[in-house]
Amino acid sequence: MRSKPGGKIDEAFDVQNEALSEALRLLSDQGVVNPVAALSLLPSSLPEAGAGERELLPRLATLVLGGAQRLDDPLSFAHMDPPTPWLTWAMTLWNARLNQNLLHPATAPAARIIEARTVAWLAPFFGMDGGHMVPGSTVANLTALWAARELRGIDEVVAADTAHVSVEKSARLLGLRFRPLPTDDQGRLLPETAVGLDRACLVLVAGSTSTGVIDPLHLAGSAAWTHVDAAWAGPLRLSDKYAGRLDGIEHADSVAVSAHKWLFQPKESALVFFRNTATAHAALSFGGAYLAAPNIGLLGSHGATAVPLFALLWAWGRDGLASRLDHCIATSEKFAAFVAADERLELLAQPETGVVVWRPCGEPIQDFYVALPAGLSSRTTVAGSEWLRCVAANPTVDVDSVIDAILNAFRLA
Template structure:
């Protein structure tokens, strides 16, 4: 903050709009991580399409509030349309948009408590931290369960009476991309699938089977700001019986024409950029981008497997490549030698690993593998 050209206290007199933009542009635009950079393969954060920039500006200028039909007559219908489009791919019959999978998971478990009377939440110990957060907020005890080394739930550890249990299965673990055994769906009072990362594979027939069985879940979470390439704050929570779930989470008010559903009160027209992207690209356009990302993950894992200096945790299931040098003490040094922003680190029971996420269709994989090989030669 010491070098940031922003006053420490609120100015008494404003700078004016143009001067403010001139001040902020080098800081915000110049200092940001470039997620579309040809070497960016570190996080589950993709570059966004320009059509989403334009429609996000429309939203900001209109400031629609979907809490009230009078203030967002079109935006409410557009959100319902987008939800209906996507729910079909997961066998769900409806839902609503939320700012991210953290709120989606909270909403789903709230519905589980109200609709199925659950009294505990069971999940793999590799589940996203939002699952434990949600259980804590809802006052539900948790049962974290052991995992395979690749990060998926050890199914045989799910034992005992599950008639009061909400089971959360992950489709695309954050550290490894692993998918829990979806055959476990239906064995508990309520099954929620956190498909924040891997959910959009359902839009690509070649990979849809990797999430077979998800249609039997009671609820599903998807982050549109991951593999649907949307700006942050765009996600969906979907239900197999949305009418029942929404009714259990609806609250009225003297100032409301229609009941407020879910965790949020006011929320903006976040469906508009998603709708625009889906219209512009179509299912095939989304699928093509995901296909490109999956192919790059496969090619990069082959590069690792062919180098005796490296080890691969497992073949990538959902576009995440987890690897490290055979000399594990060199893991941090190798990470530092790789192009900045290209690779992240994660800690697993077996130690520290490098992690590359195929979220950027603009990646220049050839240049990246050349840089990785150079980094290996330098450490």
């Protein structure tokens, strides 16, 4: 038991098994999702007197659990955000309890090694020799471009005009010019336009945000530095069946992969890999004063996000992960086949990495979209035209129910 400043016991810092069990019970008893009711509970200003931990739990459940979309719903097919397996929840809870800071070896002796081991497990699938964890591929892209600027003196970032916003954002932050290249009607970079790359970092996207297409990866190695943004589709490298779709990635200098997408991790979890990690890390390394180990990359204090990833990879094995990814691809193909066969619907193209872009023929997208259940589909613009987008991030999606909901939307729209 810890004591409060006034001398009383402060149980807030002790393991409260009963309270934690109650929090878990509320988690499984999720109830009906009702964001409007949930938000009505929000205090408008900081309460002067505390509501008390135990007393607050039911209200927090209504607000936080009741106010959230369920990513494991059988109809959840709209975004690149997967549901997370329970093992990752347990590891995240342990992380919160320990609150280690990986900046300091003294506070995280094992966790630093767990991160290094996790990175070492994954890097070879991309032809890379190491890297480190970051909170998202936005930061992974920025870190990689930063290394490119330090090591190769690039003055320009070149990428498809459909590349994720983080690429142009990173160029601006680093004081580099951004040159967008034209793309085909699905958003793939046109290879013949990738010229004049002697002082450029060429960013190739493996699994574009809107349509899931893969840029021509044979271009890797044709610029002063090549970075592959594999935020979405990178994990396919672990699938025997689909790894070949990303062939060429091994010639890149750096690769970004979001673990909170197709590695089924809680946010914020991603990796930046380098072909030559010692050189890249040396260029991004700062030290001195109170630091017992060099501070590498963008982050200062950071937590043990590798722990849930390491745990899941260990629990599932490569094979367990690959079978879930293969299943996700199969769901996207089944859905695309339904769209292609229904003459009232239009399919942009066969999905390359589980992203299905489709729309009702001749209907206004808006009316049809609002008639769909929330979380079934998102909206996107491809070559100036509006489409709907479904993403196979949820291994528990039920394509038959998705199809029923779409047929029902035709009746409602």
